[in-house]
Amino acid sequence: ASPSPTVIIIGAGMSGILAAKTLHDSGIQDILILEANSKIGGRIHSVQFRGHTVELGANWVIGGGPRSNHLYEIAGKLNLKTYLSDYGNISANIYKQEGGLYPKQVVSAALEVAETRDQFCTSFSARLSASGHNHDDVSILVSQRLFKEVPTTPLDMVIDYFYNDYEDAEPPRVTSLKNTIPRYEFLDFGDQTYFLADSRGFESILIYIAKQFLSHKHEVIRDQRLKLNKVVREINYSKNGVQVKTEDGSMYQAKYVIVSVSVGVLQSDLIVFKPHLPQWKTQAIYEFDMAVYTKIFLKFPSKFWPSGPETEFFLYAHEKRGYYPIWQHLETELPGSNILFVTVTDEEAKRIEQQPDIKIQEEIMDVLKKMFGNDIPEPEEILVPRWWSNRFFKGSFSNWPIGYSQRRHMQLKEPVGRIYFCGEHTYSRYLGYADAAYFAGSFPLSCKHTQTNT
Ligand code: FAD
Known part of the structure; x- marks a missing residue:
């Protein structure tokens, strides 16, 4: 140089x-x-975790839509292993705070309300944009209030979390409706999200x-x-x-x-x-805003969660919104790895990352025991990224x-x-x-x- x-x-x-x-x-x-x-x-940060490559940062690429996505194409060119994330069976996979699954019909009804609310928010956002007034904007929460169905029960909250916080890493109260909905990444690149799990990272x-x-x-x-x-x-x-x-x-x-x-x-x-x-x-x-989105990985000696088709994602509904809410197993991507990860965001992610790993593990084990019973093994290892305290990032992505x-x-x-x-x-x-x-x-x-x- x-x-x-x-x-x-x-x-x-x-x-x-x-x-x-x-x-x-x-x-x-x-x-x-x-x-x-x-x-x-x-x-974009791939690390080795008990012999497997896992992604502490970006994990999903979006593809298959009207506009080609460069990153998706490069992944294809490199033959990176990507797996279509199927959220279709969430209705059968939501656990109650004290354990046990919600009946499928109850969740299906709640999901229907959430879907209608989401559609309302999308059309309300379009109306605001059409009004031409730049300052005319509301939070996602305000548009939910206009819809008259604001989630308040643990089940409704975890579903709402799945729709919003899981994307924005901040709650609907904070997030601008007009500038985040519609979600152009899906409109342009397709509504298929592919989870990248490849040893090259x-x-x-x-x-x-x-x-x-x-x-x-x-x-x-x-x-x-x-x-x-x-x-x-x-x-x-x-x-x-x-x-x-x-x-x-x-x-x-x-x-x-x-x-x-x-x-x-x-x-x-x-x-x-x-x-x-x-x-x-x-x-x-x-x-x-710099939001915080954290994936915590756990390696177990054996598998104790349901596996097979349509089990990959499961949700934990707690009265405290965002308390270890979204879980994913990697049985399809990394068979036999016995790795689970849970996603936390915002204030919970900040609270959690300030604790020592052992304390986080205790909290997580309490949640897992609620879902799967007391007779489950302790993890062999836990991996907690600390994006918020890392001075080179101070969070995970903007909102x-x-x-x-x-x-x-x-x-x-x-x-x-x-x-x-x-x-x-x-x-x-x-x-x-x-x-x-x-x-x-x-x-x-x-x-x-x-x-x-x-
Ligand atoms: P950065 O990647 O932050 O690059 C900035 C660089 O500057 C860094 O390498 C940093 O080390 C360096 N730096 C900072 N301070 C200094 C300094 N003082 N001197 C020199 N260098 C400095 N996106 C997706 O598309 N799909 C996903 O599934 C997805 N999931 C995510 C999950 C998590 C947990 C996180 C954290 C991010 C996720 N993202 C995802 C978002 C995506 O990773 C980011 O939007 C993108 O990587 C940001 O790239 P960037 O170049 O803007 O910033």
Whole structure:
């Protein structure tokens, strides 16, 4: 790399790698990518767990719809093993707080109400959008109130959680209706979600993209333009250029910088901007939401849950909304692995990750015993990702809160002088998804900026 690249890219997740590739493909090859972690991927993070590859971050790819999905296509090209997630039989798989399954007819009736409510919310959102008033928005909860059926029982709440929190990682009270519904990722790419479970990991999609423009040996990227373990702490900018300082005392200069870190990181004090970012920019950053979505993996010596077709997902209904609610076994994807995982979000995810693993395991075992009886084995191992406390992420993905305007979101992605911003939070259509990061990185320098145009 030249001592002074044209562009420094901060972060080597999906959006940073895409931004670098887009620049490279358009002839700007003197770039430098600075990544805090010891590997690329960011929130696409595959790890080994008791001899199996599991995904701490992105897991599902969406495909089969009217618009082709690049990530789904790459997964196909690489022959990665993906499995269609079948949620069709949830009605037979919801457990009561104190144990035992809800009767199928009871759940089917509750699901029907939830489906009608969801349709109401979708059409109400369309009506709000058609009204043409930007400020005309409500939370998902308000639109549920308008429908007159707000979930209050453990069963209705866990079903509502499945419809909303499981997508947004925040409750309907917080989430903007107009900016999250309809869910464009499904409208565009198809309503089929494929769970990626391959020994090469979801990461191999990103490595495939990176290999197209960075030097590599087999699956390892070895290019002087990618520097790992470089934690950026300071960005100095002026109309002449930028200067980036890292925690290890290195300093890099360039004409421009692209910041691809999460909005959660931008809200923290990890990176200091000198001069401070203007008020409109900090407000746009601080008013947006970084949600928390955590998958906790457990490896057991033997299987004690139902397996076979239509058992993959099961729900636990508790009076406390979001208490270890959504469970998935991996008998189809990783047969014989005896691995279960449970998904928690928002305040519960934050509460849980602050506890030691052993305490979390105790809570989980209490829940599992309620569902499957006391005669179940202890897990051999538990794996708890801590996305919220990790200073390089501060959460899992962004969510659009009620009260946040379209104008604010334009400001969120708008450059400040020579500093450009990408990252999934800047691409509203598929907000939160790896697809958003993909597209956010595909137009790295395309935002109009008002202060410098050189
Ligand atoms: P990141 O991946 O966060 O990349 C930013 C990079 O910047 C990181 O590598 C980080 O280490 C680095 N960085 C941070 N601070 C600094 C610093 N100071 N200096 C240098 N580098 C820094 N999406 C889907 O499509 N499907 C899913 O099923 C799905 N499930 C998910 C489940 C979880 C638990 C999580 C966490 C995410 C999930 N996502 C899913 C979302 C998807 O993973 C993200 O939207 C996407 O990976 C974000 O990419 P990004 O490049 O915007 O950000």
